[in-house]
Amino acid sequence: MLVLKLLFCAVLLWPVACGKAGAPRYDVAIIGGGLAGLAAATQLNGLKVILLEKSDRIGGRVFTRTKHGVAIEAGALFAYDPAVLGFAHQPSRFIAGEQKMALRHRNRTIACHHARDCIAQAKIDSRERANALAWLKNPALPVTALQSEPYQILNAFFTAIHAGEMRDYMVTERDTAFSKIPNGHFQAGNGELVDALKQRSRADIRLNTEVTRIRDEGGAVQISYREARGESLIEARQVICTTDAATALKLLSVVRSESRKFFSSVKYHGGITINMGMKRDPLPGIGYIVHSTANPHVLFKSAHPQQRMIVLTGYMSVEQLENPGAIDRKIVTEKAIDSLKDYGIAIATPEIAFADVEFWDKIGPVIS
DSSP states (O other): OOSSSOSOOOOOOOOOSOOOTTSOEEEEEEEOOSHHHHHHHHTTBTBOEEEEOSSSSSOTTOOEEEETTEEEESSOOSOOOGGGSSSOOOOSOEEOOOSEEEEEETTEEEEESBHHHHHHHSOSOHHHHHHHHHHHHOTTSOGGGSOHHHHHHHHHHHTTTSSSOGGGSOGGGGGGSSBOOOOOEETTOTHHHHHHHHHHOOOEEESSOEEEEEEEOSSOEEEEEEETTEEEEEEEEEEEEOSOHHHHHHHBSOOOHHHHHHHHHOEEEEEEEEEEEESSOSSTTEEEEEESSOSSOEEEEEEEGGGTEEEEEEEEEESOOOOGGGSOHHHHHHHHHHHGGGGTOOOOGGGEEEEEEEEEEEEEEEOO
8 A cells, every 4th residue: 555656547538629619728638636647747748738636736645744854754655766767867865774574463573574484483373373374375365264363464464555455455466565565765755756747747737626527528528627716617639537436437427337337346445644753763673563453553664864863654544534634633643652552662752753644535446
């Protein structure tokens, strides 16, 4: 769930001849200002392009904030690879993560490079250990072959980077989380990538603009949208929709039956990210730690040498996070700080320099 990738990109194109008189015309209209929308915009320089984003910022699940001079990730956490971007981009200093991960189980912290090593050391029944190790040799086996506690432990590793339960995912996704994940970061955060994409694009970017309908009129694609000054309409020769599946389905006036079936089948998990800054390293030698029963279910550690700060980023998975604005941030923060003791971390509240919370109604898709 936490790697820097596109959560879902529904790309739909309608080639048309011309627009309707009266409405502003564009060659391409892009719906959504996340990485998919921004990346598309950079490829369309030379055309008249408009990008419509519902929120008050671009970047989507990439959301870097600054606290006490430290760049923290309220969304996508893992660093990207500049070499695969397709354009020259020099990010800030890369700070490598620790070499090991850890499992917190039955009041013990077990450091390892692979889940099998943690399981080999865990205090579980010998038959359950054999069950887990046998399954790890062939993760294509049905998840139902795992006994209760082995599943709980392996699912803890799995949900460190995926939204939802391991049992809901495709077989090909299962083996991606059981080895130590590189958890380095750029000093200025992943927001640098958002800024780089914006600078490369010549699109007309509109924030706080909610698209309400996309309709193919034959002679033009009409996009209805709502902003502070009221309802508006534009037309485009082509439309690229980079929203989540449910939003795309709602916006499109006509959807083929097979596409509707697919869009309707895509499931997402909500979640909460909590960043806690502290001066003392509570997990020496460990890049991140998972817990089979605690919430947050994973804590990632990042070092910020320039500010002499350690940041723990926790993720709390929520199957459906409705009305995030009604959730009390103070209560969530207090619970997250209190949960540190479940990880064997003895940090007093005064030692925490800052705590930052962000809510996501869709933090990632279930690749089922």
